[in-house]
Amino acid sequence: MRTKFILLSILMFAFSASLVAQNKKELAKKILSDKKMDTVYAMAEKLLAKGFNAGDGYPQVWIRDMNTFIETSCKVYNTDTIRKNLLTFYRLQQPNGEIVDGYVLKGHVTWNDPNIYTSDLDPGHVGFKNTVETDQETSLIQAIAKYIRVTGDASILNEKIGGKTVLxxxxxxxxxxxxxxxSEKYQLLTGATTQDWGDVQIEGGAVVDVDENTHWAIDVYDNAMFVIALNDMIGFTKLTAGKQKWMNLKQLTSTNIRKYLWDEKNHKFIPHLYVNGSPFPADFDENKMHYHGGTAVAIEAGLLSKEEIALVNKQMLKNVALSGAPSIGLTIYPPYPEGIYKNSNASKLYVYQNGGDWHWFGGRMIQQLVANGFPQEAYDEIQPMLSIVLKHSKFYEWYGVHGEPSGSGDFKGSAGVLSTAIVMLRDWAQKNK
Structure with a gap:
């Protein structure tokens, strides 16, 4: 009897494995023959071959954008120019180590920003920064890591700028x-109170700049970006002592993200951990908000298990269905109610960062679904994004809850993350066809 049971178990396992393999082959065939993916990828290459400004509404070069399209840019643009663009950010590095959001040629400033950053190391450019965010330094480290992975040019780390190497x-x-x-108390990075990964503070005031209205907070996006950058630093560093320093800091940060920001009961990250008080009324339950973008970046940082990834992905799909949004690029759900804070423009329902649909982050979730063993979900969930790009023949910055295109019509960040997601799906399909 025991022998028969063992044989039956072996046969059932073999049948199951065969079925999984067959399903993989069918999915791989579907991916490799998907003409929508081919067309959108070609559109992305064409757009990214035009340069480095964020989009047609943004003449400046932004590092938080460039970090998300540099991989495809390295395939379609002159890599020496890309290298120079990356190094410009370090030439504009401030005496305290701060990295700017972006830069333009001196004399080409097109906005009324009182905070203009200059450097004697690059008198031809001026920098700018939305100081409510804490992702500029980490975005630049990540962008250089991606540049090295695509081009193989690790010499950029030893390039000397003002007596210091890039590393x-x-x-x-x-x-x-x-x-x-x-925050020494929580041992996590801080920033102003914004909506998920956004760069608009909810208190109004200087809007994109820290001011007397700012409520300092800790969120998953900034800290997950930090973990990814620290992982890149580990890869850059050859000396044991230096490598151990970054490994220790990465482990500390990862542990504290899980300890203070992960809501185990509800399988989600809390929106904010406030350092010195919340800007919201005491009866407002901010934790009902789901932050899609920060969650996708947290997955990239390796902060969630495969089981947890499955759970948050199901929740994202549920949120999309409840909101009526086009895709999992939905920024947050539910959106912050109008009138809950002083910055009235940022509180409009399903507008911009308060529930707009951004492929810029939805595409990153697709990437992570592929990377973590969910190719079917990735393929299914990228389809609405491909369809809306093809419908409008452009990569819009964001979409309204009913699919209305908004913002820049040639937003390179969207093109970058979608093209990378397509490459990842194709690579998976080639290995499983």
Whole structure:
């Protein structure tokens, strides 16, 4: 009897494995023959071959955008120029180690920003920064890591700028974060109170700049970006002592993200952990908000198990269905109610960062579904994004709850994340066909 049971178990396992393999082959065939993916990828290459400004509404070069399209840019644009663009950010690095959001040629400033950043190391450019965010330093480290992975040009790390190598300047920028954007109590990075990954503070005031209205908070997006950057630093560093320093800081940050920001009961990240009080009324339950973008980046940082990824993905799909949004690019759900805070423009329902649908982050979730063993879900969930891009023949910055295109019509961040997601799906399909 025991022998028969064992044989039956073996046969059932073999049948199950065969069925899984067959399903993989069918999915791989579908992916490789998907003409929508081919067309959108070709559109992305064409757009990214035009340069580095964020989009037709943004003449500046932004590092938080460039970080998300540099992989495809390296395939379609002159890599020497890309290298120079990356190094410009370190030439504009401030004496305290701070990294700017972006830059333009001096004399080409097109906005009334009172905070203009300059550097003697690059008198031809001026920088700017939305200081409510804490992702500029980490975005630049990640962008250089991606540049090296695609081009193989690790020599950029040893390039000297003002007596410091790029690798030393990376460490200098992390020192800036630890000295100026860090909670010693929670041992996590801090930033202004914004909607998920957004760069608009909810209190109004200076809007994109820290001011007397700012409520300092800790969120998953900034800290997950930090973990990814620290992982890149580990890869850059050859000396054991230096590598151990970054490994220890990465482990500490990852542990504290889970400890303070992960809501185990509800299988989600809390929106904010406030350092010195919340800007919201005492009866407002902010934890009902689901932050899609920060969650996708947290998955990239390796902060969730495969089981947890499945759970948050199901929740994202549920939120999309409840909201009526086009895709899992839905920023947050539910959106913050109108009138809950002073910045009235940022509180409009399903507008911009308060529930707009952004492929810029939805595409990152697709990437992580592929990377973590959910190719079917990734393929299914990218389809609405491909369809809306093809419908409008453009990569719009974001979409309204009914699919209305908004913002920049040639937003390179969207093109970058979708093209990378398509490459990842194709690579999976090639291995499983």
């Amino acid at each position: 030393e300047r990376m460490a200098f920028s992390i020192d800036y974060l630890l000295k100026n954007r860090y």
